[in-house]
Every structure is written in C-alpha cells, then in structure tokens.
Amino acid sequence: MSYPAWQPWTGQNAPSLLASNADRERAVDVLRAGYGEGRLERPEFEKRVERAYGARTVGELALLVADLPQGPMPQPASVPVTFMPMGRPKTNEKAIGAAICGGLVFFTGGLTGIPAIVLGHAARTEIRRSGEGGDGLALAGLVLGWLATAAWAAGLILLLVLAVALV
Template sequence: MSYPAWQPWGGQPAPSMLASTADRERAVDVLRAGFAEGRLERGEFEKRVERAYSARTLGELSLLVADLPQGPVPQQPAVPMAFVPLARQRTNDKAVAAAVCGGLVFFTAGLTGIPAVILGHAARGEIRRTGEGGDGLALAGLILGWVALGTWALGLLSLIVLAFALV
C-alpha cells in the first residue's frame, strides 16, 4: 500500500497550524497501533514514522494517520472561552406571541388576555417537550393574561352585584 504524496485527505485543505512534538508523538502512536494490528507493512510504517517526525503542520500529520483506526482527532486551536461564541437557543414563537398579547392587555382593555393565556400554556408545553428557550416570555404572557381575565371577572361580578343591589 502506497501513501499519496501530500494530497489532502478527503479533498479538504490541510490545516496549517504548526505541529508540536506531542502532536508528532500522538501520530506515531497511532501508526504503531496500526502496524501492531497488521494494518501497515513494515516499509510503509517506517516511511510514515519518518514523515511524522519531519512533519511541520497538523495537516501533514493527519494525512499520515487518516486511514487508520483512532485516526486524527481534529485539533482545534486553543481559544480562551471568553472569545468562543455561545450557541444561541431558539426561542419558542408561541412564547413570544404570549408575551406580546400579555403586554397588549393594557391597551386593549384586557381583550388580549385570553390569547395570552392560551398561547402561554401551549408555549410552556412545547418548551418542556423540545427544550427551546422562551419560558420566561410564556410565563409573563400567562401572568398578564390571567390578571386581565381576573380583572374582567371581578368587574363583571361587581356589575352583577350592583345590578341586584339596585333592584
């Protein structure tokens, strides 16, 4: 088996980060394991070990062990966690709608309270099921919706009591 001369594996450009001595030793360990398992002949093994010790970049090392088990684990450059962008969690659309309807109860005399409650409950169920974000928005919509509905119920009850008191 002959190894291609410095062609990027999988057609991808080879990483150009400089290899450390530890990186070279890890590649040689993978080569030794491949030789011990009978995956490499002695001549191929010796040629690859020689290339590993003379390799300058991680890309060159990954080419040498790419076709062996326990092949190269892509090395990520060491970046402080402060500079790594956090993955943003998707916000549930119904939670946003519940919060909007809940916020509008002040401007619609409480009429958007019913959609706020319905959307809030639906959103919280979806959030628990899917792990999406927006639980706080759904809860805010629920609270504002229930407050609006409670205010309407209290107002209607007061009108009924007042009507019977006047009769």
C-alpha cells in the same frame, strides 16, 4: 519561546550518569513548559525546579519530568465539537406571542388576556418537550393574561352585584 525537546539518555549506565548543567537546564525547560500548559501547580513546579537544580544524576532528572510531555504540546487545529460553545436555543414563537398579547392587555382593556393564557400554556408545553427558549416570555404572558382575566371577572361580578342591588 521554544523549549528544546527532551532527549532521553540511553546507554547501560545512563540513570547513574552525572548530570551536567545543560542537562539540568533542559529538565527545567520541560518543567517550565509543563507549568505553562497548566500541567503542574505552582508549588509542585517550584519543588521540582529546586530538585532539578540539586540533582546529581541524569536518572534523578528523568524522574522529575517522567510524567510530563517532552516539551510543549502542539495545539489541535480545530476544537472538538464537545468543547464548542453551544448556540442559544431558538425562542418559541408561541412564547413571543404570549408575551405580546400579555403586554397588549393594557392597551386593549384586557381583551388579549385569554389569547395570552392560551399561547402561554401551549408555549410552556412545547418548551418542556423541545428544549426551546422563551419560558420567561411565556410565563410573563400567562401572568399578565391571568391578571387581565381576573380583572374582567371582578368587574363582571361587581356589575352583577350592583345590578342585583339596584333591582
């Protein structure tokens, strides 16, 4: 629906000129356009429409729409860069490597635990510095790597204790 352009009244006595029904409808059309564009809240819109239909003069109508554009605002052809959705940040490759090495500890008997720890720490440092994605992957690799390393250390200590006990 197209809203007619608001035509300001000119002349010496324009503000005191009696308003016609067409003048009131033009003012209400401008209010509807402002409400449709989100420039007015519903209670404010309803209050202004009521006042527009009760207005006696052109000056009263002009005051009701003075802070609104005179009809729908044209939409820009392109969206400014500020309002464009941001792309997802690139995932850090070392974080991916840390997660893979951390997941492989179950299949390699924990041998990939140390690489998972090294890659995880390196990835988290790079992520903090560069803003890349993948912090969760790096952390998962670190946790699994440390658990595998702790399991190896506990196993070696247990073997050492058993060796000393048997001697």
